[in-house]
Amino acid sequence: MVNPDVQGRVYPPTDPYLVGREKVREFARAVLSASPLHHDPEAARAAGFTDVVAPPTFAIVVQDFTLQQLLSDEEAGVDFSRVVHGDQRFSYSRPIVAGDELIGTMTVTSVKQLGGNSMVTSSTDIVDAAGAHVVTAISTLVVRAAAESTSEEAA
Amino acid sequence: MSGVDFGRLVVGETVVERDFRLSRDSLVRYAGASGDFNPIHYRDDVARSVGLPGVLAHGMLTMGAAASPVIEWIGAAGTVADYQVRFTRPVPVDPEFGAELSVSATVGALDAEARTARFDLKVSFAGQTVLGKSQLVVSFA
DSSP states (O other): OOOGGGTOOOOOOOEEEEEOOOOOHHHHHHTTTTOOHOOOOOHHHHHHHHOOOOOGGGGHHHHHHHHHHHHOOTTOOOOGEEEEEEEEEEEEESBBBBTOEEEEEEEEEEEEETTTTTEEEEEEEOOOTTTTTEEEEEEEEEESSSSOOOOOOOO | OOOOOGGGGTTOOEEEEEEEEHHHHHHHHHHHHOOOOOOOGGHHHHHHHHTTTSOBOOHHHHHHHHHHHHOOOOOOOEEEEEEEEEOOSBBBTTTTTTEEEEEEEEEEEEETTTEEEEEEEEEEETTTTOOOEEEEEEEEO
């Protein structure tokens, strides 16, 4: 069971993550997107961006560093082998583009117990090198009860 | 690519439909691209040891791939302002045949003043919906 006292906890900002052009292309291929904006810097510039534009779920790469902070927090007591992803949301102020240096800061917004499972919702604010907001990534992780597994929920 | 005209969108209209296949290769590729190396996405023995039927697709891969047909269709006409999903069912990926998914995007809401459109994505596998409340909000220039 996840420690309810971690609700409200804020973790330290992550080290800056430099978004590389090839990483954006690799991620876009992995999510089966052929949009020229992800792959062709000229197409991205013609559309008003400084370099290739990342797919909308790319922010998970930076958010994941903050989720690791939660998972490795012994006081939180999140058993990673029992975690399944419940829901996910990204709210953007602007798209992520190659060349961005991104820093994530996570807040644990809610810890709930439901039928033996724990549900942990966290919100990671991701800003650029100037400190301007780029995207907020919100996840709910479901930590399944230790006694029995509910395989229907895994994702 | 950027021929989508905000003014011509109609609520309820299905704008994009596509089938796509995820294979074990797709999962390995996504693991490398995203940094998510949870072994339930590439090892059947580990997946079974935690009560799963076998290797599953990353939920985030399904979420990402579900948006791609809409993103390609929108092109340079707009950018994503918000994207959310609920993971309602796992997607087991057969080592030989993979998993066939289908996605359709329907205009769910329009805000003429903000020039935003909400697309509701229906993502199914084996006749069942795998993502719930799957909404992609695009901000048009």
